[in-house]
Amino acid sequence: MVNFAFLDWFWLVAFIILMVFCGVLFYKLGKRSLSDFFLAGRGLPWWLPAASVYATHSATDTPMWISGVIYKYGMRGIWYTFFSAWCAISAFASTRIFRRSLAYTQAEWQTLRYSGLGAELLRGWIAGWQVFMNMFVLGWVGIAMGKLCGFLFGWPEWIGLILFSSLCAIYVLAAGYWGVVMADFQQGVIAFSVIIIVSLWGIVAAGGPSGIMAKLDALGETWRLSPFAFSGVTSGDFPLAWFLTMMVIAIIGGFGMGTAIDWYPEAQRIQSAKTVRDSSYSIWAGSALIIVRNSLWTVAILAFYSLYPRIQSTAEYEMAWYRLGFEFLPVGLVGFFFAAIVAIHLSTISTHLNLGASYATRDLYHHYFKPKASDKELVWVGRITTLIILLGSFVYGLMMQEITQWLIFALWIMAAGIWLPNILQVIWWRFNAWGYLSSWIANLGFSWLVVWVLPEFKVIPVLPDYLQFWSMMVLGAVIYIPITFLTKPEDMDRLVKYYVMSRPLGWWKPVAEEAERRGLLKLEDHRSRGGN
Amino acid sequence: MGWIKTKWTPEQADRWTKEDYITFIISPLIYVLLALGVAFSLLLLWYGWVMVGASIILLIVMIKIIDPKLKAISEDYETKQKKYLEDLEKIARWEE
Numbered sequence: 001m002v003n004f005a006f007l008d009w010f011w012l013v014a015f016i017i018l019m020v021f022c023g024v025l026f027y028k029l030g031k032r033s034l035s036d037f038f039l040a041g042r043g044l045p046w047w048l049p050a051a052s053v054y055a056t057h058s059a060t061d062t063p064m065w066i067s068g069v070i071y072k073y074g075m076r077g078i079w080y081t082f083f084s085a086w087c088a089i090s091a092f093a094s095t096r097i098f099r100r101s102l103a104y105t106q107a108e109w110q111t112l113r114y115s116g117l118g119a120e121l122l123r124g125w126i127a128g129w130q131v132f133m134n135m136f137v138l139g140w141v142g143i144a145m146g147k148l149c150g151f152l153f154g155w156p157e158w159i160g161l162i163l164f165s166s167l168c169a170i171y172v173l174a175a176g177y178w179g180v181v182m183a184d185f186q187q188g189v190i191a192f193s194v195i196i197i198v199s200l201w202g203i204v205a206a207g208g209p210s211g212i213m214a215k216l217d218a219l220g221e222t223w224r225l226s227p228f229a230f231s232g233v234t235s236g237d238f239p240l241a242w243f244l245t246m247m248v249i250a251i252i253g254g255f256g257m258g259t260a261i262d263w264y265p266e267a268q269r270i271q272s273a274k275t276v277r278d279s280s281y282s283i284w285a286g287s288a289l290i291i292v293r294n295s296l297w298t299v300a301i302l303a304f305y306s307l308y309p310r311i312q313s314t315a316e317y318e319m320a321w322y323r324l325g326f327e328f329l330p331v332g333l334v335g336f337f338f339a340a341i342v343a344i345h346l347s348t349i350s351t352h353l354n355l356g357a358s359y360a361t362r363d364l365y366h367h368y369f370k371p372k373a374s375d376k377e378l379v380w381v382g383r384i385t386t387l388i389i390l391l392g393s394f395v396y397g398l399m400m401q402e403i404t405q406w407l408i409f410a411l412w413i414m415a416a417g418i419w420l421p422n423i424l425q426v427i428w429w430r431f432n433a434w435g436y437l438s439s440w441i442a443n444l445g446f447s448w449l450v451v452w453v454l455p456e457f458k459v460i461p462v463l464p465d466y467l468q469f470w471s472m473m474v475l476g477a478v479i480y481i482p483i484t485f486l487t488k489p490e491d492m493d494r495l496v497k498y499y500v501m502s503r504p505l506g507w508w509k510p511v512a513e514e515a516e517r518r519g520l521l522k523l524e525d526h527r528s529r530g531g532n
Numbered sequence: 533m534g535w536i537k538t539k540w541t542p543e544q545a546d547r548w549t550k551e552d553y554i555t556f557i558i559s560p561l562i563y564v565l566l567a568l569g570v571a572f573s574l575l576l577l578w579y580g581w582v583m584v585g586a587s588i589i590l591l592i593v594m595i596k597i598i599d600p601k602l603k604a605i606s607e608d609y610e611t612k613q614k615k616y617l618e619d620l621e622k623i624a625r626w627e628e
Contacts, residue, residue, distance in 0.1 A: 078567060088560035092552060092598060100609060102620050111623055199574075209576040225575070227568060251560045275606035277599075284559070291563055295570035302575075362624070371625040501616055505548045522543055 002152050002326050008335025015190065015339035016167060019346055022186055023171020023179030030175035034366075034378045037176035038104060038358040039272045044181065046278035046285065049269035052181045053286025054293070055188035055347035056265055057084065058195075061144040062344075063297060067320035070301035071311070073238055074224030079246050081294040084262065087287035089254025091280045093505060094426055098257060099270050099279040100502045105130070106258060106267050107363040110433070112501075113425060115494035118433025125440070127363035130264060134356030135389050138165065138349060139396025145345050146397065148322070152338070161397045164342060168349040169390050173383050177272065177358075180350040187343035188289075194325075194340030195293055197333075199300035202324035206303035215306035224302060234464075245466040249419060255505075256423035261415065265351050268358065300324055353386050360385035416469045417443025417476040427506025429495060435484030442479035446472050496520065538600045542608030545601050552601075558594045562587045 004012075030037050040048075069077035087095075103109035107126040111119045142161040149160030171179035206212050216222050223229040230240040253259030257267070266283055273279035304320040311317040325337045361382045366373055373381070421439035424431040450471055455462045463471065489495075492514055498504075499511045500520045515521045537544075537551060565587035572580025622628040 075571065078571065082563075082567060085560055085563045088563045089556050092555045092559065096602075096605070102613070102616050108620075108624070112620075203574065209574065213575065227571075254556075254560075276609055277602040277606040280602055288563065288566060291567045292570050295567050296574065298571050299574040367624050367626075497619075501612075503546050505552075 001154055002334060004335055004338075005331050007332040008338070011332075011335035011339045012342065016342060019183050019187060019343060020167060020170050023183040023350070024174045026175040026178035026182055030178040031379055033375045034362070034382070036178060037379045037382045038354065038362065039268065040177050040181055042272060043274045044272050044278070044282075046273060046281040048181055048185060049273050049279070049282035050285040050289070051188040052184040052347075052351070053266060053269055053283060054289040055184040055191060055344075056351040057262060057286075057290055057348075058188075058191050058293065058344045059141045059144070059348035060148060060341065060345045061141055063321040064144065064318040066294060066297045067301050067304070067322075068314060068318040070298050071305055071317040071320055072314075074221070074229065074305075075227045075298060075302065076229050076238055076243075078227055078294065078298050079243055081298075082246065082291070083250050083260060084287045084290045084294075085250040086253040086260045086262075087266070087283045089251060090263075090266075091254075091284035091287075093255050094257050095266075095270050095280055095283045096276055097426060097502045097504050098267060099273065099276045101498070102271065102501075103267075104271065104362045105359055106264055107359055108367075109257065109267075111367075112494075112498055113490075114433035114436070115491040116433070118437060122433055122437055123363055124368065125437075127359040130359040131356050131364070131385075131389070133261075133264075134352040134359070135392040136396055138352045138356075138389065138393030139398075139400055141345065141348050141352075142393055143397040143400045148341065151319070151322075152326070158394075158398060162394055164345055165349050165390060165393065168346045169353060169386065172350050172353045173386055176379070176382060177268070177354050180354050181272065183350060184347045187347040190340050190343045191347070192289070192293065194337055195296055198321070198325040198329065198337060199296040201328055202300045202321075203303045205324070205328045206306045212299075212303050212306045215309075216302070219306075219309055221309075224305065239464070239466070242464065242466040245469055249415075249469070253419060253423070256419070256426050258422040259415075259419050265355055268351075268355055297321060353389055356389040357382050357385040360389070417446060417472040419469075420473055420477065421480060426504055429499075429506075429508045429511045430484065430489055432484055432487055432490050434487040435480045438483045439476050439480040442476045443472065446475045450475070536597050540601055540604035542604060545604035545608065549601075551597050555594055555598045558590050558597075562590045562594065565590070 029041070033041070035041050066077075066081055069080040071077075073080070098109065101109055101112050103112055105127070107123045107130065110122040110126060113119075114122060142165050143157060145164055146155075146157035146160035149155045149163075150157050171183060175182075203209065203212065207215070213222070213225065216224055229238075230236075230243060231238045233239060234241045249259070257263060269282060269286070270279040273282050301320050304317075304324055308317075308320075322341075326334060329337055361378055365381050365385070366378055370377075418439050421431070421436050425436055450460075450463065450468055454460045492511070495511045496515045496518065499508055500515050512521065537549070565583045569580050569583030569585075569587055573584055574580070619628070
């Protein structure tokens with residue numbers, strides 16, 4: 001429990017009013033059209049979506065998760081946080097391709113890249129899955145705030161869950177993505193400032209860099225200062241094989257769309273940028289900020305470890321960064337710190353409310369229920385679905401204790417077996433909707449088998465994470481590669497249109513030749529494609 | 533950097549060229565140097581500052597390589613965007 005002085009309450013109330021007002025201010029812009037409500041009219045300079053990328057991916061549970069891996073693994077745990085590096089290549093590859101497609105959502109992109117029934121099945125599936133996932137993430141992040149408020153003020157968990165998400169919904173309902181991105185900017189500035197202040201304060205409290213290193217030396221744990229202190233090539237709790245697997249997933253994944261769960265909110269930011277160039281820089285810069293933030297947290301948690309070494313309870317050491325703030329900041333700054341936590345929280349909540357509503361409105365309502373709906377009607381549907389997603393997140397949040405383990409498993413399986421198909425659909429013209437659809441279905445089955453069923457019946461041992469990833473990738477390919485070749489290629493008209501518009505990289509030679517034959521590409525373009 | 537192309541026609545910029553592939557290599561390297569460099573700098577280790585410095589230099593090099601191309605792509609694409617958006621609406625409304 002912490003006690004707030006008057007100055008602490010002042011910071012908190014002032015920041016909340018500022019954040020909500022800043023969002024509501026853009027009410028008139030948000031209601032102009034569907035494109036304004038979900039993409040800010042596709043007119044943002046790169047630094048606004050970049051701030052939104054950073055702010056969105058700094059959630060209430062992020063410092064808990066990073067505290068957990070750094071406290072447990074030392075500085076080598078930084079590689080767990082390196083997943084955001086998929087943006088390094090994506091910013092100049094898949095981001096560029098996706099921005100040129102102009103798709104509102106990843107679900108809509110499916111009907112631009114593929115054709116016929118397969119494309120529609122994929123659009124419907126991804127849209128439905130994203131509505132669910134955004135509701136789930138809102139519940140997950142919301143209950144983390146509920147727990148934090150319980151830890152700080154002794155409130156029941158539901159108060160923190162409902163209070164702050166509802167405050168956030170005010171400006172998301174009013175101004176849509178305009179409200180989200182404008183509030184994200186000032187929330188990002190507040191959050192980054194406080195992350196720097198608290199982390200440096202924690203490092204100083206631990207005796208500064210020399211004090212931290214001396215204490216780790218005295219504990220006989222200087223390996224914690226090395227990012228490359230692997231436990232073996234394939235053995236131990238942090239093998240080299242896992243590090244290499246994470247690097248492949250993160251960096252090569254940048255060629256695909258959907259290889260990281262963060263792709264879906266990023267896709268919205270990509271389309272809200274005013275040009276292809278702005279979209280590339282926004283994704284790159286937003287992720288660079290995330291990487292710097294993670295490094296700040298890493299050293300702060302090492303400082304915490306030197307102050308409180310060898311805590312066994314995960315729940316306890318996951319609060320490390322929060323404890324540095326609440327235990328070491330002076331009175332008056334504690335309220336500032338909590339206001340920044342609220343900023344971190346609201347930026348994530350606002351994004352997922354608006355993103356979930358975009359799939360429900362654009363891909364489900366507009367495309368499947370009422371294709372002739374006007375923009376005015378669609379903006380209202382956007383608001384109603386925002387509200388439904390908010391209410392759904394409360395239900396998920398309150399039952400999260402029971403379902404978290406299942407859903408983290410669901411997140412993992414979504415990532416592993418479809419990682420390669422997510423790349424193939426971008427770089428290989430022959431990969432079709434049936435191949436992609438079958439990869440999702442195969443992955444669902446194989447992940448159950450590999451992760452739970454077969455180890456449970458002692459058919460195979462429990463595999464380490466890196467082996468689970470590679471085995472699911474190979475097993476999935478055994479299904480979707482034959483299905484791709486046994487079914488027809490996509491309709492050439494659709495492929496040519498997509499190619500001319502998006503100019504994907506990789507193996508697209510037959511499509512490029514057809515585009516040239518139709519006079520849609522100049523001969524010079526085709527010759528330059530060489531062996532593609 | 534004479535071997536890096538700085539003037540692009542829209543048709544040339546639409547291709548995937550060595551400038552893109554070099555960027556694919558430099559960009560993750562900057563992230564790695566930034567992640568480790570900031571952490572080591574906070575611990576006041578000299579090689580942390582070297583890494584941060586290297587990441588800034590590589591960032592400048594990367595922008596010099598890719599920015600002229602991105603500008604050319606963007607300028608050309610903006611002229612076509614309106615037509616593409618109309619096509620997108622036709623698909624959403626089942627008119628195509």
